[in-house]
Amino acid sequence: MPIQPQREGETAAAVTTGAPGREAARGGSIAAVARRAGVSVATVSRVLNGHANVRPATRERVLAEIETSGYRVNELARNLRTAESRLLLTMVPDFGNPFYAEIVRGIDSVARQHGYFMLLCDTGADAGRERSYFDLLRRHRADGAICLDPATVQHANQQASRDGSAAADGQNAALPWVACCEFDPAMGVPYVGIDNFGAARDAVRHLISRGRRRIGLINSDDHYLYAQQRRDGYLAALAESGIEAHEAWRVNVNSLDYDAGAQGAEQLMQRRRGSSAPVPDAIFAVSDTLAVGVVNGLRATGWAVPDDVAVVGFDDIALAAQIDPPLTTIAQPMRELGETAARLLLRRLADPQASVAGVLLPHRLVVRQSG
Template sequence: MPAQPRRNPPDPAQPPAADGHAGPDAAGPRGGSIAQVAARVGVSVATVSRVLNGHANVRAATRERVLAEIETSGYRVNELARNLRTAESRLLLTMVPDFGNPFYAEIVRGIDGVARQHGYFMLLCDTGADAGRERSYFDLLRRHRADGAICLDPATVQHALAAESTALPWVACCEFDPGVGVPYVGIDNFLAARDAVRHLIARGRRRIALINSDEHYLYAQQRRDGYLDALAEAGLEARDAWRVNVNCLDYGAGAGAAAVLMQQAAPPDAIFAVSDTLAVGVINGLRGAGRRVPDDVAVVGFDDIALAAQIDPPLTTVAQPMRELGETAARLLLQRLAVREARVPGVLLPHRLVVRQSG
């Protein structure tokens, strides 16, 4: 009788696999199988699977209990095995033009929070507002290395890629052009800028300057137009000398622009800056020029980043709903992924003016 082949004894460190119980798909300090997670929560394996795969037909309370148990137990999904079964990467790209701008931080947190709730991971991509770098990230979508993308790049970059990318699952966030033909979320930049300048006018300011971004950005064009509309409405002069465009939104650019404005024979008595980072720099630049804020020159910013309330004086600014912008962008993208042929609408979220001591 031929000798029977030797069988290695089971490895106690590796639970049995492939039958819905623990295996390479899971590992954790409390025993990491999907069945064990389900048993501890008191739900079916199918319910845990629906949570992991981001399906919406799970009650919120149940979803939270499952996610809490997954976190506590250390359950880990074998992503490669699942991807081969589902042809999904469970990866969402977030393309950001400038990592150094704190405005994007809260938006990214909003995107990541919704992605995790639905079983996705988020990959943060630094594009530098460069069409070539953005194109390389879109290639990940074409090759199914990522399921979808959220783009915060300028509308000009989006236009450059529109012809080749409209069929891909992506959403524009903050900077958008409805003409590109993809879902978007943002605010009404024209109305927001007009509200900011109207506020300065109501405070008695008559010589109001604008420090703006490069006007190849669509939001810069819209905020410029809102500024001009508010001045025209009040019958105030819009001097070209009181409009300064900068190539970046950092603190130094704001300080430099403020110094240029204060050197004029008839300097402005108020400055509207199209971002808080610029506005913080403006306040420092005015201080360096011997001007007091708001006594000599009032300052209004845009975004309401965390620093805006901490500087001296605290900054009056237009608040964008940054976390909600990110959350909405992620939900729009998930809608598009769930039903590829569905028409997903664009969304405009409300802004608000936060009045502090700078103007």
């Protein structure tokens, strides 16, 4: 249920502040926030509940005033009134992958602004763990969930196909969750991500523009949609340049960690060694963690980057700019992905019957020394 706006004459008993002395200095009621932001109490309430019908400039002004004043909703008082948990789950497949860190920060930032707590859930791509977290939603122990695990999205998609839990007309599926990064628009679940096909095509086009013609691919398990889309973008870039796509120059690995990238590079470069056929002169890896492993694996087997083999990654994690040589990569707007996912979920919670559209955010090519 939406947050009930505090009436002008109410005391501060229904609110708390972020710092003890700031209530007196600024005033912590929702009415005071509205007055200083120059909007109505109803507008502040809509911002707090994630409603879409607020102008972006107005939303930012209200959020800035909330942050400045230290306004916080009293969780106990509201939970008793609404029976809400004020808890959002964020399901991540691997805490060790740095790609997820900035996304999680974005989710947590928006959740806190709107009076929610975030619980970080390690799924480990395990179907049993996934079911247990979704059960928290079914039992109303959590209000909603954001899923960053491609395996979970795939399992949910398969389950929806079997039991019809997703609406046949493409509207939102029954449980209040949002898919982030890995998504299938046909599921009827709100999503946020990037154009994986276009981003991969841009990465390979860049390598081609640098004169590379023998371009290998190190991909994840291609039953995931993002892996299929990045593979198809790779193939499209080769085809439009008239470059033959060699099956022998494509390797799939079963994880996105550094070791998998190193092993993939070794497998790719040794496959034709000893024959007259050339080896790749460039490698596109579908994540930066794989690409960092590729650089290390190439170096360990005597190949120089980028002189012998150029390398391009995907994500632009912090480590990408720190390795030697710094990694050319596709940058995903990780913080914005998390913030957008949280806002989509809050919008859905505010109006469970509303159709919440998916969002594609822009990517960009970051050119460094590796390729």
